[in-house]
Amino acid sequence: MVAMFTPEPLCVVATGGTLDKVYFDTLSAFSCGEPQAPPLLAAAGADHPVSVVAVCKKDSLELTDADRDAILAAIRARPERRILLTHGTDTMPVTAAFLKDKVPGKTVVLTGAMQPALMRATDAPFNIGFAAAATQLLPGGVYIAMNGRVFEAGQVRKNREAGKFETA
Amino acid sequence: MVAMFTPEPLCVVATGGTLDKVYFDTLSAFSCGEPQAPPLLAAAGADHPVSVVAVCKKDSLELTDADRDAILAAIRARPERRILLTHGTDTMPVTAAFLKDKVPGKTVVLTGAMQPALMRATDAPFNIGFAAAATQLLPGGVYIAMNGRVFEAGQVRKNREAGKFETA
Amino acid sequence: MVAMFTPEPLCVVATGGTLDKVYFDTLSAFSCGEPQAPPLLAAAGADHPVSVVAVCKKDSLELTDADRDAILAAIRARPERRILLTHGTDTMPVTAAFLKDKVPGKTVVLTGAMQPALMRATDAPFNIGFAAAATQLLPGGVYIAMNGRVFEAGQVRKNREAGKFETA
């Protein structure tokens, strides 16, 4: 039974989104910076094997079909079975539905944040923690982990007015 | 299958620990304040039913047998099957071993923090997020969730020098 | 001599800028929110009389001549002699030069931030503290307080590449 809890190697696949937003004073603009999930894992002392692949640094509204193909290719190319996919929230359900059934044998958990990780008040570290556990504990499949809940790909939408994910 | 992911009601049982440390200027001292797990759950928009029971507000080195009995009684008295138990790290393995086999049918996950939730750099929100997912997804039993890992009660110790939990 | 240090009433005139940037998830965009200087003053226990006038909530690159006229009118209309003017950094020197010589008898200190007050790493509270002291202690005139320095209106520019203000 102990073996069940020896964490398998984890791959963080990062695509940008609010989670990774940084304010660049030289541009007077916010845009996606370096992936924030790895330093959050490190800050919690989660030092089992973690690799990081940054596919793109985009708002999820700007993701194209080519970007989703690149995300899929990145997940398939990795040896790890446990994939934590960080993603903007607006089209997170779209990407989850796209990946569903395309990555057999892997557990892919999408998460992100409503407020950037670098803000004083942010849901980012909670969400990365929640998703990290879900990635380790869920069986193969594609999931969204937001608002302290697990949703299955294809059965979830973002309610923008409420700032929440809900079953669909 | 969706039903599996409808979160069951969660009970946070709080006992104090570094997680809840606050600096009281009027005393010029740090001591345990209000439980920090509930506001961290709320900040992540985790608004499924969550109840809170504060058993005590102590460093875990100060916990007595009577305190552990009170923790056990609190868990048994709650209707929820999913229990997130926040606890100081120093004797977290002791309390986990004490609870093991005493709460059949319940999933009890202990977590805490190496740095207070109110510090600028803290593992608290990650740990609460990780433990919240573990509480929802693990089968009945008593576990410790720290350092991005799940440990089973009775098979874990804190390595104080390394500032990490490890299997024992 | 004590009287010298009894703080005169202070008026915060807010115009927006990076200091006040907030991330609005419903818009997936950052824009200027409520003035951040007043809560920063309150958090430091600076509870001598402080009034607040929000003239606009704009990036300083978007400020028009009409906005600058409104800022001037707001300063003139206030009974306080001590004015802390929060402002975006890009055109802060322009507004300072515009106000120079137009507000005799008043001490007007412009400040702002390179990173929003709500970010985890920000110069905002330091700058508001520095500017609050400068507003109390400087003789009548118009000044910019940034980078831990006082600059005189008309003799300062922002070096955007360096992210610093410098004498001009």
Next chain:
Amino acid sequence: MVAMFTPEPLCVVATGGTLDKVYFDTLSAFSCGEPQAPPLLAAAGADHPVSVVAVCKKDSLELTDADRDAILAAIRARPERRILLTHGTDTMPVTAAFLKDKVPGKTVVLTGAMQPALMRATDAPFNIGFAAAATQLLPGGVYIAMNGRVFEAGQVRKNREAGKFETA
């Protein structure tokens, strides 16, 4: 007139206090760590010459006559005329009164914090900013800068219940 605002070299003399409190997990205790004023100055881009002398790392209730002699000696030994003295709040008025009239020609401003600089909610960066300006702008003498105000040495006390400094 510009010369007036070219900042003179600043010396930070650090003694500990709440400002510098750090939580050491290996000790399960808070105690004074490295001086926090220099990184706060740096974060605000205050890069004019700043030197740092750490005289001790103590709660101010633990400061002895020998410590105060060491503080005085450190101030006298420095070539800078502008001294920012970081200090615990409980006996800040005692040290200010002790230094009064002993450092002719120098401007010494004592400040500290009610909440550690490393806490999420803290008055530390505001206070260091406020005190940095006061150190530059005040004439020779010994002052306390707290709560957004300047107090003269010998005419100030801490009201512990209110968590505020007030004239005495």
